[in-house]
Amino acid sequence: MRNISIQRSSRINRTIAYLFVTTFFVLSLLVGVSIGTLHIPISSILDVFSHALFQTELSEKTEPMMMNIVLDIRLPRVLLAGLVGASLALAGAAFQGLLQNPLADPYTLGISSGASLGAVFVLFFGIQLPIFGFMTLPLISILTGFLTILSVIIFSRFVERSMKMETIILTGIIMSSFLGSIISLMIALTGEELRQIINWLLGSVSMRGWEYISLFLPFFIVGTLMLLLQGNELNALSFGEEKAHYLGVDVRRKKLSILIAASILTGAAVAVSGTIGFVGLVIPHLNRLIWGPDHRDLLPLSLIFGAGFLILADLVARTIISPTELPIGVITALIGAPIFAFILVRQRIERRG
């Protein structure tokens, strides 16, 4: 506690914060594209980028094959990982502020499971809604995710009006297990391609390609914009809904729009990459620890940092026991679960002290 408060009292100014996370993101991106079965030097990557963006001449060192690997395989994968990481981290930060609960995260709240259930449903019954076409998958994911968070909140309020931190998390976990078993049931009943499904459930951004990015991007933009503009409101809401009301926040409307935006981000992320846990928990927490809890900065910082983080996690997942790929959710859970435990203990101690 002590060293944290020392850091806090000399809170590093915002420019450094943004500079730091942006550098982190750019480096992760370059490293993510560079490392793989075939090593591509960073100079070549920059070369390819400049060629693709500004039609400059490729230098002699850059082989045409590298260009294909960078543009068609590595870049979409890294970008997708970045977008998913950004979405989950941002959604996590928003949920934590809204529920005044540092343990909240799309995964612990059960939204990821809800969105997965929707996605599995769409995938296995091959449903396509007439108008939405290939957008059906993310839309259903978002919808089931949103319904899940609503029922979690309603249920925990029913259990206990004050909605203690533990009650919400417990409800989220109950909801997760319940929805998880329905997914298992569906898989057992269809009995097909078990390994592939489980891999998807554990989360992965491999073999997705550009079409997934174009599928994801509109939701990402809408959700991100909706949340980034709510920094002040989240600051007020993090002192409790009643206090937010006294400060002049239109609580009902703002709460609903924050929940919808965070569900859009989570649902869309789950639709393209499966359930990836703990990103939404760890990243906002880390950022809050270093830069402070002001949501006007916390939200964008978490967004950029989350992108870099998931790119690195994906890099570890695909290289650590190469050529076999680990699901990315395994890596994030391995890092996230202990941090979750740490936050829980710290909160307890603070409350006691």
Added chain:
Amino acid sequence: MLKVENVSAGYQDVSIIENISFQVKEGELFGILGPNGSGKTTLLKVISGVIPRSEGTIILDNKPLSSYSPKRLAQKVAVLPQMTTHAFDYTVKETVSLGRYPFQKGLFKQWTNQDEEIVQEIMKQTSISHLANKSLHEISGGEKQRVFLAQALAQQPKLLLLDEPTNHLDISHQKNLLDTLKWWSKSCGLTVVSIFHDLNLASLYCDRILLLSNGKVKALDQPNHVVEEEVIKQVYEATIKKQPHPELPRPQVMLSPSEQKEEFLIRKEDINVTKEIISLSTNVPLKTLSSAVIGAGFGWYKTFVNRHVSKDYHCDDVEKEMTQFLIDHQFHPKETVGMMTAAKLEDVAIEEIKEDKLSIVVVVTAGVSNAVDASKSYAHELHFHAGTINTWIFINGSLTDEAYIQAIMTATEAKTKAMHDEKIMDKVTKTIATGTSTDSILVAATQHGENIPYAGTITKLGKMIAKGVYECTIEAIQTYKKRWDIHD
């Protein structure tokens, strides 16, 4: 400023407050009192717009409450709850700055220089500027409440609503917070409506008090009219005693716990006489009114000391010397009433008088060398002598304040009559004296047993006191005369 008319509200079918009407003027400090569950918090939440009302109207600044948007309302009304939870570690400055939320416009909510100035100014006024960069976890409960007060004030409200703002604070922080509120209401015209838990704090600070009972208005007036023993007893179902504040024209109440008082009687034999000290020690404190050196005024005391000093006793700080004397003789100065006299203590006159269940013990020591005729006392120069007629009256009964004062009047009259009958002369004026220049008196009662409302000369107790004091004084003076061989 605020007009509440026939307002009712509640949850589902149960109405918590019914038909409440009142008005609050600008700059007024208005208190809401009532027992737990009387609807105080509900009323406050209805005014702040968190709970909808089922009936009635609320007019704020000449416009109905419902016509305000959330932001507009927050520019007019700020609320300080009992306690504000905070999940995250904001700094004090960030927390106060949130009070500017209702004034920030546009998509990106620019922080203007004016916002910054207001926040700085308010942090200065609530004396939290030095905490600006501390996090909320690092500061104490009292400081935290000041921070949230600053946050509310940063909204530049016309009306500030508070829900038992001092509930979790120690007395210095309570005083500090309420003084700040008083200052804001008097010098800046801020209207304050606050729920109070503590009757005494409310009577000290409020201009007017609304007393709620079961969701209805029980009383609405100045503190002195609302805080009445009967009304409070009805509403709170608790026995209290009302008393004026020692320094301010404000009522204060004292709780009377329903404890069993120990039965005991003061007897003549309990008075302990030696050459140096006459003393009485009791197991239970007695309510005492006295003009003694130590323990004067009203108080509760367990030991009573009359000490012999030589005729030429002189001391600059009598109180300090007496305190030291008591300590040296194993008496607790905080539990003791201490007098002194130059008279011989062996010459004391003690009498016990009984009638039915009532009994009193009178103790008089007398020396009349400095006897004075009060009607001609202007002829005397101011000169200190050690007290010469010390009168103690112990009463096994329960007295009102009036009875205490009447007891003293009665005793004094009896003493004067004794002086007269013994023909004690004022040496300066050559007339019959009425007392001596440094007489002291003490009336102490057990405060259980018979209730005695009055002690004037012809009341039951008055007769006993008059008889006891007269006889004892006569006896003591006669012994004095014999010792010094004085003849009429």
